[in-house]
Amino acid sequence: MSEQILSEIGDSAIAYRDSTVEDIPALFELWQESGSLPTATDSVEALETRLRRDGELFIVALDGDRLVGCLMGGWDGWRANLYRLAVRPEYRRRGIAERLVRMVEKRLLELGAVRAYALAVKPEIESVAVNFWNAMGYELNPRTLPYVKTLS
Ligand SMILES: CC(C)(COP(=O)(O)OP(=O)(O)OC[C@H]1O[C@@H](n2cnc3c(N)ncnc32)[C@H](O)[C@@H]1OP(=O)(O)O)[C@@H](O)C(=O)NCCC(=O)NCCS
Numbered sequence: 001m002s003e004q005i006l007s008e009i010g011d012s013a014i015a016y017r018d019s020t021v022e023d024i025p026a027l028f029e030l031w032q033e034s035g036s037l038p039t040a041t042d043s044v045e046a047l048e049t050r051l052r053r054d055g056e057l058f059i060v061a062l063d064g065d066r067l068v069g070c071l072m073g074g075w076d077g078w079r080a081n082l083y084r085l086a087v088r089p090e091y092r093r094r095g096i097a098e099r100l101v102r103m104v105e106k107r108l109l110e111l112g113a114v115r116a117y118a119l120a121v122k123p124e125i126e127s128v129a130v131n132f133w134n135a136m137g138y139e140l141n142p143r144t145l146p147y148v149k150t151l152s
Pocket residue numbers: 034035036083084085086087088091092093094095096097098099119120121128129131132133135136
């Protein structure tokens with residue numbers, strides 16, 4: 001699916017489309033600028049692998065040629081995940097992240113997903129993500145703790 005959506009935000013027309021391997025350098029730059037800490041998955045090869053899967057769930061927002069936001073969704077047939085949401089600082093509070101979330105949610109629903117999980121940085125470290133996910137209707141899951149292991 002390579003739907004392109006345009007939205008007028010202030011004096012900019014923001015376009016939304018599926019991401020491609022050509023976006024990889026701009027994605028790394030965006031994540032660095034947004035304070036998203038590199039993890040074991042942050043390599044060009046890993047991102048190429050990701051972009052070959054679920055392309056319609058990895059959406060970027062553009063102001064002209066400039067990549068200004070992104071959201072990666074995942075669907076394994078059982079659970080849906082949302083991660084690596086970021087919007088460039090000068091484009092924030094204009095509804096770009098909300099639009100990205102609603103687009104990925106719509107596509108997840110079409111694929112059959114029922115529940116979506118989002119990872120947010122803890123509020124004692126940074127409160128923006130918690131405020132954002134609350135505003136999007138997501139709730140803290142009091143029953144679970146996220147466990148992680150680097151498989152290498
Ligand atoms: C979190 C982030 C993606 C939000 O992007 P954004 O495009 O500014 O978000 P939106 O404009 O769509 O905000 C939607 C709603 O979320 C809430 N929200 C967003 N940023 C907020 C902030 N800084 N403080 C409080 N609430 C906030 C508000 O309710 C907002 O609606 P409103 O503007 O009408 O009040 C952006 O701040 C960012 O990239 N932060 C750094 C990376 C990060 O924390 N990513 C999330 C980790 S998963």
